[in-house]
Amino acid sequence: EVQLVESGGGLVQPGGSLRLSCGASGFTFIDYYMEWVRQAPGKGLEWVGRIRNKTRSYTTEYAASVKGRFIISRDSSENSLYLQMNSLKTEDTAVYYCIRGGPFLGYWGQGTLVTVSS
Amino acid sequence: DIVMTQTPLSLSVTPGQPASISCKSSQSLLQSDGKTYLSWCLQKPGQPPHLLIYEISNRFSGVPDRFSGSGSGTDFTLKISRVEAEDVGVYYCVQGIKYPITFGQGTRLEIK
Numbered sequence: 001e002v003q004l005v006e007s008g009g010g011l012v013q014p015g016g017s018l019r020l021s022c023g024a025s026g027f028t029f030i031d032y033y034m035e036w037v038r039q040a041p042g043k044g045l046e047w048v049g050r051i052r053n054k055t056r057s058y059t060t061e062y063a064a065s066v067k068g069r070f071i072i073s074r075d076s077s078e079n080s081l082y083l084q085m086n087s088l089k090t091e092d093t094a095v096y097y098c099i100r101g102g103p104f105l106g107y108w109g110q111g112t113l114v115t116v117s118s
Numbered sequence: 119d120i121v122m123t124q125t126p127l128s129l130s131v132t133p134g135q136p137a138s139i140s141c142k143s144s145q146s147l148l149q150s151d152g153k154t155y156l157s158w159c160l161q162k163p164g165q166p167p168h169l170l171i172y173e174i175s176n177r178f179s180g181v182p183d184r185f186s187g188s189g190s191g192t193d194f195t196l197k198i199s200r201v202e203a204e205d206v207g208v209y210y211c212v213q214g215i216k217y218p219i220t221f222g223q224g225t226r227l228e229i230k
Contacts, residue, residue, distance in 0.1 A: 035219075037167075045159075045167065045210055047219040063218045103172040104157055104214045111166050 002026040002107045004098045009112030016088050020112055022081040022098030029079045030054040033101040036072060036083050038094035039111075048072075048096070051081070066092075088116045120145050120213050124222035131201040132230045139225045141194045141211030148191060148215075155214035158187055158196045161224075162207040170209075171196065203229050 008020040022034070033056075036048035049062040051072045060072050071084040081098055095111040121144040131137045147154045158171040169178040171187035174194060184199040198205060206229055211222040 044208075044224045045161075045212070045221045047221070050219070061217050097166055103169065103176070103178065104155060105159060105167075105212065106169050106172070106178060108166045108168055 002100060004100060004107060004109035006096065006098050006109045006112035009096065009114045011115045011117065012088055013118050014088060014090055014116055016116075017084070017086045018088065018114060020083040020085070020096055020098075020114070022083075022109055024079045024081065024098075024100065027100070029074070030076045031102075034072075034074060034081045035099040035101065035105065036081075037097045037099055037105075038092075038114075039097070040091070040094045043094075046094070048083070085114070088114075090116050092116050119218055120147075120216055120220050122211055122213055122220050122222040124209075124211055124225050126225060127223060128226040128228070130228045130230050131198075133203060134200050137198040137201050137205075137227060139196045139209055139211075139227075141189075141196070141222050143192045143194075143213055145216070146191045147194075147213050154190065156187075156189070156194050157212050157214065158185075159210045159212060160205075160207050161210070162204075165207075167210065201227070201229070205229075 003025045005023045012018050035050045049072045052059045069087045073082045093116045095113050097111045098109040100107040123142045125140045147156045154174050159167040161167040175187040186197050208224040208226050210224050
């Protein structure tokens with residue numbers, strides 16, 4: 001069974017940093033694209049970024065709103081996906097979901113809440 | 119960016135009746151590999167979203183067959199043949215052909 005468990009959310013001040021983690025199990029982690037999608041309180045879904053699989057050299061793509069501030073990485077030895085968030089803004093406040101592809105957006109974690117506030 | 123426009127934004131349906139949601143994209147979602155990367159997700163109250171339909175019309179594992187997807191190019195439709203109480207929530211279409219990946223605004227379905 002595919003399982004994705006996010007962690008690392010919390011309260012952070014504007015300008016601060018936070019690293020989210022997503023533990024993956026139930027599948028061969030290196031074979032799949034992974035995504036981050038976020039949802040601000042009471043709002044719709046916003047794609048954050050993607051990291052491809054080993055075959056595609058773990059290359060990344062980002063939304064314009066986070067490019068240059070957020071970094072997606074993965075550790076195949078830990079079966080974990082990461083989202084390093086720097087220079088956080090109040091508008092980054094959201095629930096962040098970790099997602100596995102195959103098919104596209106096929107498996108979602110429960111999400112972790114990030115609150116950026118002073 | 120590809121803009122995904124859903125209509126209606128909300129609908130109220132009597133159990134057992136059909137429902138339909140439209141999604142229009144600002145560009146064709148047909149990829150050079152012949153696939154069309156249009157998916158539908160449902161977010162039930164208090165839950166994370168989950169995948170219903172991928173590549174226009176493929177039901178994801180465990181999705182009841184009362185859900186169906188259709189369309190091509192820029193016009194797509196999600197249909198529920200007979201709405202049940204458990205179908206309440208917000209439905210999103212999403213395109214995966216071009217970065218950034220973009221979602222529709224969401225359509226809230228409630229039960230009469």
